[in-house]
Structure formats: structure tokens, C-alpha cells
Amino acid sequence: MRNFLPRLGQLGCLLAGLLAFGVPSAAQAQSKYLTRAGHISFFSASIMEDIEARNDKVSAIFDLTTGQVAFSVPIHDFQFKRTLMQEHFNENYMESEKFPKATFTGQLLNAAQVLKQLPSGTQTVEAEGNLVVHGVTRKALVSGTLQIRDGQLVVFAYFNIAPADYSIDIPLLVREHIAKSVSVRVNLTCDAVTPALVQQP
Amino acid sequence: MSKTITLLKRAALLGLLLAGAAPVARAQADLLGQLEQDPQKDAPRQVVDATFKATRLINGHTVQTPGEGTMVFLISHRFGPLNSGSYEFFGLDQATLRLGFEYALTDRFEVGVGRSSLNKTYDGFLKYKAIQQTTGAHPVPVSVTLFGSAAIMTQRMTNGIDYTLGKRTAYTYQALIARKFNTDLSLQLMPTLVHRNLVINEGERNDVFALGAGGRYKLTKRFSLNAEYYYLLPSYTADHYRNSVALGVDIETGGHIFQMHVTNSTGMIEQQFITQTSGNFFDGYICFGFNVSRNFTVKQRTRRI
Numbered sequence: 001m002r003n004f005l006p007r008l009g010q011l012g013c014l015l016a017g018l019l020a021f022g023v024p025s026a027a028q029a030q031s032k033y034l035t036r037a038g039h040i041s042f043f044s045a046s047i048m049e050d051i052e053a054r055n056d057k058v059s060a061i062f063d064l065t066t067g068q069v070a071f072s073v074p075i076h077d078f079q080f081k082r083t084l085m086q087e088h089f090n091e092n093y094m095e096s097e098k099f100p101k102a103t104f105t106g107q108l109l110n111a112a113q114v115l116k117q118l119p120s121g122t123q124t125v126e127a128e129g130n131l132v133v134h135g136v137t138r139k140a141l142v143s144g145t146l147q148i149r150d151g152q153l154v155v156f157a158y159f160n161i162a163p164a165d166y167s168i169d170i171p172l173l174v175r176e177h178i179a180k181s182v183s184v185r186v187n188l189t190c191d192a193v194t195p196a197l198v199q200q201p
Numbered sequence: 202m203s204k205t206i207t208l209l210k211r212a213a214l215l216g217l218l219l220a221g222a223a224p225v226a227r228a229q230a231d232l233l234g235q236l237e238q239d240p241q242k243d244a245p246r247q248v249v250d251a252t253f254k255a256t257r258l259i260n261g262h263t264v265q266t267p268g269e270g271t272m273v274f275l276i277s278h279r280f281g282p283l284n285s286g287s288y289e290f291f292g293l294d295q296a297t298l299r300l301g302f303e304y305a306l307t308d309r310f311e312v313g314v315g316r317s318s319l320n321k322t323y324d325g326f327l328k329y330k331a332i333q334q335t336t337g338a339h340p341v342p343v344s345v346t347l348f349g350s351a352a353i354m355t356q357r358m359t360n361g362i363d364y365t366l367g368k369r370t371a372y373t374y375q376a377l378i379a380r381k382f383n384t385d386l387s388l389q390l391m392p393t394l395v396h397r398n399l400v401i402n403e404g405e406r407n408d409v410f411a412l413g414a415g416g417r418y419k420l421t422k423r424f425s426l427n428a429e430y431y432y433l434l435p436s437y438t439a440d441h442y443r444n445s446v447a448l449g450v451d452i453e454t455g456g457h458i459f460q461m462h463v464t465n466s467t468g469m470i471e472q473q474f475i476t477q478t479s480g481n482f483f484d485g486y487i488c489f490g491f492n493v494s495r496n497f498t499v500k501q502r503t504r505r506i
Contacts, residue, residue, distance in 0.1 A: 034236075061236045070232040076247055081501040083268020083308070084456065091251045092422045092453075097384050105233050171423070174455045 031064040033153035033190035040073055040186050042161075044179035051085060051178065053078040060188045062146075062153055064118070067111025069127050071186070073102045093168050094134055102133045106142065114146070122147040127157075133166040144186070155188040246337035252344055252381040253389075255458045255494055256303060256311075256328075258415045259429040259447035260466055260474045261391060264346040264379040266330050267305040270500030275301040275315070277469045277492045284485030292488055299469040304499070309333075317469055324470045326350035326373075334381060348375040352472045360401075368399040373471035375413075385425075388416035393431070395476050402437070409476045410434040423453040427462070431475050438476050445474045446482040460492040 038058030044051040055078045060071035075096040080086035090096040106129020108114055114123045123146045131140035144157030160181045163170060170178050253263035256273060267273050281295030289295060301315030309330040316323050332345040350373045358364050372395070379389035391413030400407055415429035429447040433439035449462025465482035466474035480486025 059236045061232055063232060068232055070236050072233070072236050074245075079502075082498045083271055083502065084496050084498070086268070087251050088455075091384075095384070095422075103233060169422075171454075177455070 032193040033062045034193045035060050035188050035190040038186065038188035040184065042182050042184045044182045046177055046179045048177040053080045055079065058188065060190060062190055064115055067108035067115060069108065070105045075100055075102060099135045104131045105129050118146060118148055133161065134168050136166040138165060151192060153190040155190065157186040159184055246335050249334040249336060249381050252379050252387045253417055254425065254451045254453055255460060257460065257492055258389065259427055259449045259460065259462045260445060260464060260469060261413060261429060261471060262328065262348055262377060263389060264344045264377045266309060266311040266328055267303065267496060269305055269308045269502055270498060271305050272497045272499045273303040273494050275303065275492060275494045279467045279469065279488050279490035281488060282480055283487040297467050319468050319473060320354045321356045322352050322354045322470065324350055324352040343378050343380045346377040348377060350471060352470050371395060371397040371472040385419040390414055393471065393475060395472050405437045409436060409438045411475050425451045427451060442476065443478045443481055445478045456496050458494045462490055463487045464490060
């Protein structure tokens, strides 16, 4: 009896270890959703003029087992209707050669509950995390919705950014042209990740 | 017995902890990494734009063309030489002017017209961005813009020569080759051919070859130092005229670009400043000048995402 019990303990460890590394990673592979062609747009309304730009090269990944979210936006791919605005956006404001990407890494709030209810319909969610714009990292809260549609994860998110928070310098002369707070909208249709796509090297 | 139960509990707890924590930690670190890990491995090909701020370096053109649907109104001004003395108020009493309009039909092709007060000259040009500098896989190291212009001098002449329209016309052909080395530094080479239909002096050739070189260095995001030099290849023109020298600054304020400079050329089109510059910059033949350009979006870009 005294010999048998430690063995039982070992067995317990082994079992738990198997659970830890075997089962969840298999589940993980099926619950990740990824896109490399998501849409993002921003809109700045001011007395002088409205500024709008779109970008359809957003990469995003969602891990539905943990409720973790990450997205990455190539700054240089924002398209403006006015070409001069686009040049100034890249050259003078976002300095896209120095800071080519904006990223967000975050965690869904109430993830367990939201993810449980996700198969039954659209969920309103909030994600909290780090937003990196123009090389500046700040805590950000992003609101949005999640929905599973035809095996794809459809994401809609919106938040506001104040250029001043991310040390984007706006000269006095054009200060009236650019809103203090710029609204950002994200539209993503993510495909379920097949394990081969995220296989670690 | 109770001891063995605690051992069991501990083992199970440890296992649970491992099961819960390990994948989370792993995922946290990897999620963004997985995202950045591009399936093609190569960095995406990207066009290098804004090599220069304006369509002019100082006197001559840069590789830049305005974006599609943009019209540029350009006012250029050159005062007289500094060494003309106090009677001429150091050159400020004299001035030559060029007014110009440019319009970009596509992101790579623009047309322009202008009128210079010097010899009452009308000019028109075509400019095409043939090659664009890119980064990423198979990068293209330079941008090449092709430039062609015609200038017609309309001043009434009394030297006994019958000035037909043809005799009043001169053409310029340039290949503008530029590289943006980084956000601040861009350099440009300008091989140039100017063809004058009429030359008056004995020994003067119709064709003049020149090689221009110039560049800009940005001191701040909206302020840069510019320099431009046109070297005349050995010829009659090189022996009787001076190479064009210009130094200046670009100041950008939203839709305007102000360029202020000093140069020994009083003309603002190629045929004038390359083949007709007579003053020696280093002897004090220094003219103050400026270009002011204003961009208007005539047609907004129609292609939508």
C-alpha cells in the first residue's frame, strides 16, 4: 500500500501532463481564426474638412480558447481619396517608414461566457490590451461584435484614437483640419486556421 | 493515509495548473508572432514615394509627379543679381516670373504649361514616371522619370532675322534618376539634352548636352535643404555660358510648398537656365528666388476599396 500510493501520484502527474500538452493544443488549432485581408478605415470630421482612409491589408488572429486577439495594420497601405493627404499621412504624421505597422494585442473581457454563447448568435464584446500606433504603446479598450457565420468568424470593432496620445504632431496651421479624436472601424472575416498554417518551425 | 491523499491532491493540482497555464502563456507570446509570420516569407513589395516634396528641385524638375487628379499652380520668381549693387537694390528691382499649371492625369503621368516673362516664353511639358523605386522582394533601387518639353519664345525681335514659329522653339529631353536613401536624404541625376531650332553665334551647336545633379536633405519633417547643379558638357555653350548653381530650402505647410533659394540663373525653364545662364555664382551673381506651389484636388480618386 505504501508503495502503491506514490505510483498513483506519478500516474496522476502523467495524466495531468498529457492533458496539459496533448488535449488543449489539439483544441487550440481548431479554435484559431485568422485573416490577412481585413478592412480598417478611419474617419476624422472637423470644421475645415473630413478625412477618410481605408486599408484592406489588416492581419488579425483570434484564439477562441483563450479569448486572445491580435491584429496588425500596415500603415503604408491606407488609401486616401486625395493623394496629397496620403503622402502627408505617411511622411509627416505616421512616419510609416519608421513605424510601418500599428498593432493591437488584447484579451476579450468575460471571455468564457462570451465564447460559450458565441455559437448561438452575435456577441457584443470588449477587448482590453495594448495598442501600438506610431511607436507608442497605450492601453486601449476596443468594443465590437463577434459572430460565427458559415464557419468563419466575423468581427466588427470600433474605437477612437486621439492623435496627441500617440505623439502624432499636428502643426498649428492645420490643427483645425484634423479632429482631436479619430474614429476607427475594423471589419474582419477570419477563416478557421488549419493546423498546418500555424505549425511552429 | 491522509498523507497519500494530500500527495494525490497536489499532483492533480499541479497537473491542472499546468493544463491551464502553459498553453495560455505560450499563446500570449506567439499570437502576434504567428500573425507577423507571413506565408510568403518575403517582405511585401512597396513603392517608395515622396522622394522629393515638390515637382521642382529648385529650377529643374524632380522625379515627383502629383497624384492622379491633382492640379498644381506654381508661381516662380527670380530677382536680379546681388552684385548689381544698391542702385538696383541688390537685384530686387528686377524680376522674372513664371506662372505654371500642372495636372496629373494618372499617378504616373502629368502635363504642364507655363509662361515666363523672360523673352515672353510659353512652355509645355510631359512628364512620365517610368520606373518607381521599390522595397521588398526584388527591390528597384531608383526612380526614373522621363521629361520632355517645348518652349516657344514670343518676344518681338528686331535683329533682322525672320523669326518663324519653328525658329522660336526649343526642346528639352531629360531622364530624371533619383534614389531616396532614407526618409531624409534623396539624390538625383539629370542627364539632359536641349535642342534649339535656331542658334545665332558662329560655332554654336543646336544640341546642348548637360548633366545635372542635386538632392535634398530633410532637417525636419516639413523643412529641407536642397541643392542643384547643371554641368554643361564641353561645347561652345560650355565655353560661353556658366553652369547653373542653386541652393535652397523647401518649406511645406499643408497644401502649399514654399521653395526659397539663391541661384545664378534667372530663367525657370530648362532651355533658359541650362543653356543661357551667364552670371558667375561665386563672383556674387546670386539671385534670390522662390517657387510657391499650391495643390488642388480636381478629381478625387475613384478607385475604392
